[in-house]
Amino acid sequence: MTTRACRSPLSFAELADYWTDDLDADGSRRVEDHLFACASCAERTARAAELVRALRDVVPAVLSGERLRALADRGVRVRETEVPPDTQVTVAFAPGVDLLIHRLKGDLSHAFWVDCDVLDGRGTPLLSLEHVPVDRAAGEVLIACQRHYLAEYPPDIRFRLSVVDTNGAIATREYRVFHEAERG
């Protein structure tokens, strides 16, 4: 059957809110009633749903300990390395490893929030992340490095943490990780 165009299509905002649980019960019901009566909007919501599903699957560059445990529970093979501030470590991506975790260590007990900049070895910015997950008790930020990053990023990477305390003072720490592929 050819899908007929909808005369009063649901807005993208409504579809997004539906899939992120930001509609109240009446709003959700109204969206659903429309979707079951309208093949065109149902097709659009399927695409939005697939996007949301894919986003939930993305492994973020900085992750929480809880997310790391969930990945390990799903069978993701992880190699972890502690990286003290102002040092350089070399980490090899062994053939059986899916994910490298760099534990960037430091006193974060007074951190209100932490931003993380990723730079190449010469200091060129590659990526900026604000308000990253922090384990204040353990004093660490967890960086997740996936295998395909080896092809997409240079091997020499610097991580700069900007730790903002409750008074607004900023302390900056830098970490350097040299990545290499280990042959099996």
Next chain:
Amino acid sequence: MTRRGSPPDWSDGELVREIGTRGTDAAGAERELCTRYAARIRLYGRRHLRADDAADDLVQQVLLSVLEAARAGRIEDPDRLGAFVAGACRFAAWDVRRGEHRRQRLAQAEAVLAVAAAEPGIHPIDRRRLERCLGHLALRESTVVRMTFQEDRPADEIARLLGITPGNVRVIRHRALAHLQACVENPKEDA
């Protein structure tokens, strides 16, 4: 009203009436009804039951109950089949959540089994492309997306962390999702 073509060309009402009157194309009409609604029921299941296998079960349950109602002439307004299916979904999801759903009677419904086993016709998103598209977002958009989908934070909490209102969070997220959808569906935007 003159009916044209084969079941895929028919309206919802025509499908229901053909099934109810045991017409010569009743089997085809049942298949078409299942094909037309399976993906929508599956999405409803994913949204409310939060698990793919539970959503697949829901597809079978709902389609079977809708077919039984159509065969018995219990769908009051055949032209509003969508509303009937939505109601059946709500009841079945409630039943699944109570843990009392039953899978019996499925063998009676060949069309249900064939369609329910099929995946919906939505192409999965290329995860690498999505990662690259995420890299093109503005910093605040990417933060809201990360906090929402990868850290499972509600809008209120994100708003508090970022010092903005929950309404701002939703607006930023709408914009980010629209950019991401355009980017993943159009390789030119992923340059």
